[in-house]
Amino acid sequence: MNKAWLVARQEFRQTVSTKAFWIGLLSLPVIICLAVAVPVLLDRTTDARRYAVVDDSGWLLAEIDRSIYQDDLQGLAEDLQRKHRQDREAHDRLPEILRAFGGAWRELDEMHRDGMIQALASAATVDASTFVIARRAELLDWWTRATTEDLDRLHLELSRQRFDRVEVPPGTDTEAALNKAIREGQLFAYFIIGSDPIGRGGGRAKDASQHASRYDSGRSSEYVSNNLTDRELRDWFAAYADACVRRVRLQREGIQPQVADWVQASVSFGERRVDAGGEVAEVATRDKVRQWAPAVFTYLLWIAVFTSAQMLLTSTIEEKSARIMEVLVSSVSPTDLLTGKVIGVAGAGLIVVGSWALCLLVGMLSLAHIVGPAAQGLTQVAADPYLLVAFAVYFLLGYLLYAAYLVGLGSLCTSLKESQNLMWPAMMPLLVALMSMTHISKDPNGTIARVLSFIPPLTPFVMMNRSGGPPPLWEYVATTLLLVLSIWLAVRAAARVFRVGILATGSRPSAREVLRWLLAG
Amino acid sequence: MTGVTCAVHLDGVSKSFGDRPAVCDLSLKIWPGAIYGFLGPNGAGKTTTMRLILGIYLPDSGSVSVLGHEDPRLVRERIGYLPEERGLYPRMRVLDQVAYFGALKGLSDLESRSRAGDLLDKYGLGSCSQLRCQALSKGMAQKVQILATLIHEPDLVILDEPFSGLDPVNRDLMRDVIIGLRERGASVIFSTHITEQAEQICDHVVLIDGGRKLLDGATQQVRAAAGGAVHLEYEGDISMLAGLPDVQRVNDAGRQAEIILAEGGDPQVVLRSLVEHAVTVLAFDLRQPSLHEVFIRSVNRSAAEVSLG
Numbered sequence: 001m002n003k004a005w006l007v008a009r010q011e012f013r014q015t016v017s018t019k020a021f022w023i024g025l026l027s028l029p030v031i032i033c034l035a036v037a038v039p040v041l042l043d044r045t046t047d048a049r050r051y052a053v054v055d056d057s058g059w060l061l062a063e064i065d066r067s068i069y070q071d072d073l074q075g076l077a078e079d080l081q082r083k084h085r086q087d088r089e090a091h092d093r094l095p096e097i098l099r100a101f102g103g104a105w106r107e108l109d110e111m112h113r114d115g116m117i118q119a120l121a122s123a124a125t126v127d128a129s130t131f132v133i134a135r136r137a138e139l140l141d142w143w144t145r146a147t148t149e150d151l152d153r154l155h156l157e158l159s160r161q162r163f164d165r166v167e168v169p170p171g172t173d174t175e176a177a178l179n180k181a182i183r184e185g186q187l188f189a190y191f192i193i194g195s196d197p198i199g200r201g202g203g204r205a206k207d208a209s210q211h212a213s214r215y216d217s218g219r220s221s222e223y224v225s226n227n228l229t230d231r232e233l234r235d236w237f238a239a240y241a242d243a244c245v246r247r248v249r250l251q252r253e254g255i256q257p258q259v260a261d262w263v264q265a266s267v268s269f270g271e272r273r274v275d276a277g278g279e280v281a282e283v284a285t286r287d288k289v290r291q292w293a294p295a296v297f298t299y300l301l302w303i304a305v306f307t308s309a310q311m312l313l314t315s316t317i318e319e320k321s322a323r324i325m326e327v328l329v330s331s332v333s334p335t336d337l338l339t340g341k342v343i344g345v346a347g348a349g350l351i352v353v354g355s356w357a358l359c360l361l362v363g364m365l366s367l368a369h370i371v372g373p374a375a376q377g378l379t380q381v382a383a384d385p386y387l388l389v390a391f392a393v394y395f396l397l398g399y400l401l402y403a404a405y406l407v408g409l410g411s412l413c414t415s416l417k418e419s420q421n422l423m424w425p426a427m428m429p430l431l432v433a434l435m436s437m438t439h440i441s442k443d444p445n446g447t448i449a450r451v452l453s454f455i456p457p458l459t460p461f462v463m464m465n466r467s468g469g470p471p472p473l474w475e476y477v478a479t480t481l482l483l484v485l486s487i488w489l490a491v492r493a494a495a496r497v498f499r500v501g502i503l504a505t506g507s508r509p510s511a512r513e514v515l516r517w518l519l520a521g
Numbered sequence: 522m523t524g525v526t527c528a529v530h531l532d533g534v535s536k537s538f539g540d541r542p543a544v545c546d547l548s549l550k551i552w553p554g555a556i557y558g559f560l561g562p563n564g565a566g567k568t569t570t571m572r573l574i575l576g577i578y579l580p581d582s583g584s585v586s587v588l589g590h591e592d593p594r595l596v597r598e599r600i601g602y603l604p605e606e607r608g609l610y611p612r613m614r615v616l617d618q619v620a621y622f623g624a625l626k627g628l629s630d631l632e633s634r635s636r637a638g639d640l641l642d643k644y645g646l647g648s649c650s651q652l653r654c655q656a657l658s659k660g661m662a663q664k665v666q667i668l669a670t671l672i673h674e675p676d677l678v679i680l681d682e683p684f685s686g687l688d689p690v691n692r693d694l695m696r697d698v699i700i701g702l703r704e705r706g707a708s709v710i711f712s713t714h715i716t717e718q719a720e721q722i723c724d725h726v727v728l729i730d731g732g733r734k735l736l737d738g739a740t741q742q743v744r745a746a747a748g749g750a751v752h753l754e755y756e757g758d759i760s761m762l763a764g765l766p767d768v769q770r771v772n773d774a775g776r777q778a779e780i781i782l783a784e785g786g787d788p789q790v791v792l793r794s795l796v797e798h799a800v801t802v803l804a805f806d807l808r809q810p811s812l813h814e815v816f817i818r819s820v821n822r823s824a825a826e827v828s829l830g
Contacts, residue, residue, distance in 0.1 A: 006624050017612055323608035327669070330575050330602035331625040333594065503577070516539070 003332045007340025008347065015311055015348040024307055024352050029359045036363075048148060048164040049188040049233045052178055056195040063244040064237070065165075069143060070121035072158045077105040077117065079156060094154055097138050104131035163233050182226055189225030189233055197221060197245050198252070295441040297391050298465040300356060302434060304395055305460070308349030309402040309426070312341060316410030316502075317419060325502040334499040338491075342403050346396065353395060357388075390467055397483050398460030402426055404490035411501030412509060429457035437465060444469030453479045456486035493518055526589050528553045528677050528708035529574055534583035536569055543569040545732040546583070551710060551725075553676075556703050558723035558740075559712035560816055566732040567712040568605065571679050574710070575602055588676055598627035601675035605682040605712075607666050611655035616641065618654055619669045626673035633672065640668045644694070660688050667691075667698060678702055680711040684718055696722060716812040726812065728819050735819045744809040747818065751780040751788050752808050757800035765794060772814060781810055781818075 015021055055061035080102030083091040091099065105113055108129075119132045120139060148161050166187070169177045181187035221241075223234050250260050275281040319325055328337055405426050413419040432452075440449045444466040452462045453471070459479045463471070500517045501509070509517075529551035536544045544566045551557050559567045572578045573585055576593030587593040587600070609618055616637050623633030641650045644664055654662060663686070671678070683695050699722055702709050713719055719726055719740070726743055728736035736743060748769075753759070754777050762768050767786035772779040780791060788807055795802055810818075 003625060006621075010621055014610065014612065319610075322611060323604075323606040324610060326577075326604035326606060327602065327608075327622065328625070329577050330600070330604070331597055331622065503572075513539075 004336040004340040004343070007328075007332060007337055008344035011315060011341050011344025012347045014315060015345055016351075018311075020311070020314075021348060021352070025355055028356045032359065032363055048161055049230075050164050050166050050186065051188055051233055051237070052166050052168050052181075052190040053237075054168055054174055054178070054190065054192045057193050057197050060193050060197050060241065060244060063248075064240045066121050067240050067244060068159055069140070070117055072143065073101075073117050073120055073139075075157060077102060077113070081106055083155075090155060094156075095142060097135065097142050098156075100131065100135065101139055104129060159236075163236060178224070182224070188227065189223060191237060192220075192222040192224070193241070194221040197241070198248055293387065294444075294465050294468045295437060297387060297467075298433075298437055298461050300353065300360075301391060301395055301398065301464050302430065302461055304349060304353040304356075305398040305402055306430060307352065308345055308399050309406045311348065312345040312403050313406040313410045313419060314416065315341065315345065316407050317413055317416055320411065320502060321414055329502065334502065335495055337502075338407060338495055338498050341407065342400070345403070346399055349399060350392075350395070357391075387467065390464060394460035394464050397480070397487060400487045401457060401460075401483070401490055402430075404487065404494040408494035408497040408501070411498040412514065426457075429455070433458050433461035436462070440465045441468065445471060450475070454482060456483045459483045526553075527551060527586070528588060529710070530584075530586040531570075531573070532584045532586075534570075534573060534580045534585060536573060536578055536580050542732050544573065544580075547729075547732070547734050548583075549727060549734065549737065551708055553708050554703060554706045555724040556699060556709045556711070556722055558719035558726045559710060559729060560714065560716060560719055560726055560812070561712075561729035562714060562820060565729045567729055568681055569732075570729065571602075571681055571710065571712065574679060575600060596677075598673065599676045601626075601670045601673065601678040603666060603670040603678075603680045603683055605685065609654040609657075609662055609665060609669075612653055614651055614653055615646065615657065615665055616650040619665060619672055622669040623672040626675075628673055636672050637668070640672060641665075644668060659686075660691055663687055663691050664694065667695065671698070671702075674705075674707075676707055678707055678709045680709065682713060683711050684713060684715060716816050720812040728816060730820050730823050733823070735823050736815070740812065741809075743815055744812065747810040747815045748784060749782045749786070749788070750808055750810040750814065751782065751791060752804070752806040753778045753780055753795075753802070754804035755795070755800050755802055758798070759795065759800055761794065761798055762791065765790065767791060770814075772817075779811060779814060781814055 053061050053064075076098070080091070080094070080098060083094070084102060084106070091102075094102075105116060108116055112129075116129055116132060119129075120136055143158070146156075146158065146160075148164065151158055151161055168174050168190075169181075171177060175192075178187060178190045182189070223238075225234075246260075247257065250257055272280045272282065319328070332340070409419055409422050409426075413422065436448065436452060436458075440446075440452070440462060443449060449462060449466055449469075450471070452458045453466065453475060455462075459482070463476065463479055496517055497514060501514075527550045529549065531547055531549040534544060534547045535542065547566075547570060549570075559570065561567050569578065573580055574587055574593060576585075576587070576597065584591065585593055588596045590596050593600070613621070616634065619637035619640065620630070620633040623636060624630060628636065638647075638650065641647050646661065646664060646668075649657065649661060654665065657665065667683075670680075678699075680699070683699075684692055687695060696718075699709050699711065703724075723740050725738065726736070726740050727734060738746075756776065759771065759773065759778060762771050762780060767783055767788075767790045768780055769783040769786070770781045772781070782788065782791070788805075792802070792805060795805075
C-alpha cells in the first residue's frame with residue numbers, strides 16, 4: 001500500500017504539472033467571468049441606437065413620446081428615491097427640478113404616485129398636485145434637453161441612452177435623406193407610421209395589402225434599417241406603438257381601459273407544494289432552486305468524471321508509450337500501480353471539481369448582493385451538505401467505474417489515437433446520461449428515471465439528478481450497492497487486463513485475447 | 522560452492538503465452554558476485570526468463586527462487602532492473618526521476634534524494650539535475666536510466682540488452698558499471714546478442730534458444746570445450762580451406778577469418794595450404810573458438826535437432 005501511495009503521489013504531481021490540468025482548473029472560472037462580464041461590457045460599450053420617425057398619422061408619435069416620457073419619469077422617480085436614501089451626496093448634486101420632483105413623488109402614497117406621473121406626462125389638470133401644475137413644463141423641458149453626456153455624469157438612466165430619437169431632416173424628400181443617413185452610419189433605423197394606424201390593418205404592411213380597400217387608404221407602416229438582426233429597437237418602439245394604438249381603439253369602441261384589462265386577465269394558478277409532513281406549503285424560491293440545483297450538480301459531475309477518467313487514460317498511455325511501465329512493474333505490483341494511478345488522478349480531479357464548486361459558491365455569494373433572494377436560495381441549496389456529500393460520493397463512484405474501464409483500455413493501446421476508437425463503450429452511457437438530464441430533472445421519480453438509476457454506468461448521474469425528487473431510501477441503497485458491485489467487478493477486470501496489457505507491445509491484442517486474460521485471472 | 526546460496530535458482534521452469542511456449546523446462550543457478558551473460562537470438566526467451574526472475578511473470582510450472590525467497594516479488598527491493606524498452610517521464614526533473622525510482626525500491630524520500638544527487642554528481646550529470654528529462658540528449662537519458670536502476674544498491678542486477686543503442690562512451694560506462702557491481706559482490710545478469718561483449722566481461726554464459734537452455738558454463742570452459750581454432754589475418758582468396766578435411770568451418774570476414782579445426786585437425790596443414798595458394802598471411806594465431814562460434818554452432822545444432830526430431 002505504501003508503494004501505491006508513492007505511485008499516487010507521483011501521479012498526482014505529474015497530472016498537476018500538465019497544461020491540461022490548469023486549463024481544466026481555470027476554464028470554469030474564466031467562462032463564468034466572461035459570461036458575466038462580456039454582456040455587461042458589450043451593453044456598456046454599445047452606442048445609443050439613433051432612430052428617426054416619419055409620422056404620417058400626425059398624432060401617434062406624440063402619443064408614443066408621451067408614453068416614453070411617462071416610463072422615463074417612473075424610472076427616474078424610483079432612482080431618485082434610491083439616491084435619496086443611499087447616496088445623498090449624489091442626490092444633492094442633481095438639478096433642483098429633479099430633486100423637487102423626487103421630493104413631491106416621495107410624499108405621495110403608492111396610488112397617487114402613478115396618478116402624479118400620469119398627470120405630469122399628460123396635459124390633464126384634474127386632481128393634479130401643486131408640483132404638477134407649477135413645474136410640469138420645467139420638468140418636461142429638462143427631459144427634452146438632457147443629453148446622454150449629462151445623464152452619464154449624473155448617473156441617471158433614461159431610455160434615450162439606449163434609443164435616441166433624432167428629428168427628421170427638413171425638406172421634401174425626407175426618406176432619401178434618412179436612407180442616406182443610414183448608409184453613412186449616422187442613423188441606425190427609421191420608422192414610418194402609416195397614415196391610419198388605427199385602421200384594422202394597423203397600417204402594417206402585411207395586413208394593409210389585404211384590407212387596404214376597406215380600412216386603410218394611406219401607406220403602410222415600415223421599419224427601415226440595414227441591420228435587421230438586431231431587433232431590440234424595433235421591438236421596443238413597436239411595443240409603445242401597439243399600446244398607444246390599442247388605447248385609442250378601446251376609446252373609439254367606448255370600452256373602459258379597466259374593462260379591457262379585466263377581459264384579458266388570465267386565470268392565475270398559485271403554486272403550492274406538499275411538504276415532508278404532508279401539508280400544503282408555500283413555494284419558496286429555495287424550493288424552485290432545489291428542483292433544478294441537482295441538474296447543475298449533475299452537469300458538473302458529468303464533466304468532472306469525464307475529465308478525470310480522460311486524464312487517467314492519457315497518463316496510462318503516456319507511461320506505456322514512454323516505455324516506463326516495465327521499470328515500474330519490476331518495483332511495484334500491477335495492483336499497487338493501478339491503485340496508485342487511480343487515486344492520484346482522483347486527487348487531481350477532486351481539486352478541479354473543488355475549485356469549480358468554490359468558484360460557483362463565491363460567484364453566487366457575490367451575486368446574492370445584486371440579484372437578491374433568488375441567489376440566496378441558490379446559495380443555501382448549493383451549500384446544502386446533503387447535496388455536497390452526494391456529489392462527492394457519486395463523483396468517486398462514477399470516476400472509479402469509468403477509470404477502471406479507461407485504465408484497462410489505456411493498458412491495451414500504445415497511442416491516444418488508438419484509444420479513441422475504443423472509447424465508445426464509455427462514451428455511450430455518458431451520452432445517455434447527458435441526454436436524459438432534462439427529462440429526469442422534470443420527472444425525478446418517473447419510470448424512465450427509475451429504470452436508468454439501476455444501470456450502473458448511469459447511476460451516479462441519474463441519482464444525483466433525482467435528488468430533487470427525492471427517490472425513496474431503498475432505491476438509494478439498491479442502486480449504490482449495484483454500483484459498488486459493478487465497480488468491484490470492473491476494477492478486478494481492469495487489474496487483470498492491466499497486468500498483461502501494460503507489457504504488451506506491438507499490435508493491439510484482439511478481443512479474444514483480452515477475453516482470455518479476463519477469464520484466466 | 523557449498524554453503525553459498527544461489528542468487529537465482531530456476532528449477533524446471535516453463536512459461537507459455539497462449540499456445541506459444543516462451544520458456545521450456547529451464548533450470549539455472551546464478552551465483553553471487555558473478556556476471557552472467559544470457560546469449561541467444563531474438564525471440565529466444567531471454568526477456569521472458571528475466572521477467573520470470575523478477576516476478577513480473579509467474580511460471581506455469583517449475584519453481585523460481587531469488588535471493589533465498591521462493592517468491593521473487595518479496596525481494597523486489599533488492600533487485601535492479603533495466604528493461605530493453607526503457608524510458609523516463611518526459612516532464613519530470615532528472616533528480617526527481619532518479620529519486621522516485623529509489624523510493625519505489627524502498628528508500629526513504631530523504632535518502633533517495635541524497636543518493637540521487639550524489640550519483641548524478643559522480644557521473645557528471647550534477648548540472649542537469651533540475652532539467653526536465655525531455656531536455657536531455659539521448660546519451661544523457663541513457664545514463665540517467667542506468668543510475669535509476671542502481672540507486673538502491675541492489676544485490677541482483679538484471680539488464681536486458683544493456684548495450685543496445687548506447688553510444689561508445691556510455692557503452693564503456695555500462696561496462697565499468699557492470700564490473701563495479703561484481704566487485705561490490707552483486708550478481709549481474711545481462712542479455713545480449715553481441716557475443717564480443719559477453720566474451721569480454723562475463724564470468725559465465727547461458728545460451729538460450731527457442732525457450733530452451735542450450736549451454737551453460739564458465740566462459741572459458743565453454744570456449745575450451747568447443748575445440749581448437751585459428752585466428753587468421755590475410756590478403757587473398759581462402760575459399761579452398763573449406764575443402765580441407767582438417768577444417769570444420771570458416772567464419773570469413775574478408776580480411777580476417779576464424780578457422781574452426783575439425784577434431785584432431787592440424788593447424789600446420791592449414792598454414793601449408795595457405796602458402797601453397799599464395800595467400801599473404803599477416804597473422805596466424807592458435808586460439809580457442811570465440812563465443813560467436815560457440816553461439817552459431819549451438820544454435821545451428823539446435824535447429825538441426827528440431828528439424829530431425
